[in-house]
Amino acid sequence: MRAVQFSEYGPPGVVHVAEVEEPHAGPGKIxxxxxxxxxxxxxxxxxxxxLRDVVPTTFPYRTGFDAAGVVDEVGDGVTGVRPGDEVFGMTAPAARGANADYAVLAAWAPKPAAWSWAEAGGAAGSVETATRVLDRLAVGAGHTVLVQGAAGAVGTVAVQLAVARGATVIGTAGEHNHDFxxxxxxxxTTYGTGLVERVRALAPDGVDAVFDCAGGALPDLIAVAGDKARVVTIADFAAAAHGVHMSHGAPADETGAAVGAAADPLALHGLGIAIDLAAQGRLRVPVAAAFPLAEAAAAHELSESRRARGRIVLVN
Known part of the structure; x- marks a missing residue:
């Protein structure tokens, strides 16, 4: 089968499609x-x-950890799903390899009818991450939340999930994304110089939590929150130096070493919440661009431009 991988460090051009052996569903997986x-x-x-000095990498490195598709193998012990079902979900944290013709999922849920395949393919990772951080910040009804980098892959989903919880959400993005x-x-509101003052003008009673999806502004975000414990980042590798928690779900031998923080428990219950909200028309998965597998390098280029609005996906 085809799978996206890279066999050396370098620019986007090192990413390529290779022919590899098909994976198969082991116990508890599909x-x-x-x-x-x-x-x-x-x-x-x-x-x-x-991250070469802090994240051990074995080549070739297979990419992708969330996907959507049609079930064709069910492992021992799995119930409630059968071949032919349409699902979306995630690989095991250390497995990856979802950018391929076939993928083994460790967590999954039925694909919402309201979502296209592209939306469903990019949903699980953003939903799990956003739910994990909102849970850690205990965001609920009546709270005011700042989402830094609100127009990105996780930010767009975090905004909607926080609104669904009854929170008031302030989101930072370039002006061209404000109507969105x-x-x-x-x-x-915009990011950059003057952020603290702009947020205080929008939330004169203060902000209860800050969800950083962009990185690079932790001092301002701590000032907005008034307490570093009320800030969680998924994007700033300087988090530990600022006393801020960096949330991730990577295995101990991967990103955890880079940020000095153990993985948070995966918020897989978020997939079920997403299904309900999608059925109500209250959760979209904005897709910035959809590339065929063969153009995976172009997906890397777009990501590095930091101009993608929503999730980038690869389609088969």
């Missing part, structure tokens, strides 16, 4: 014929070599 799979921004950091953020339920 295999899907992939229709679409998510692109992982974190894998661009690994591919570039930026309003359509998701957030009050937009």
């Amino acid at each position: 295999r899907i014929a992939v229709r679409a799979s998510g692109f992982s921004t974190g894998e661009t950091y690994i591919r570039s070599g930026m 953020l309003r359509s998701l339920g957030a009050e937009p």
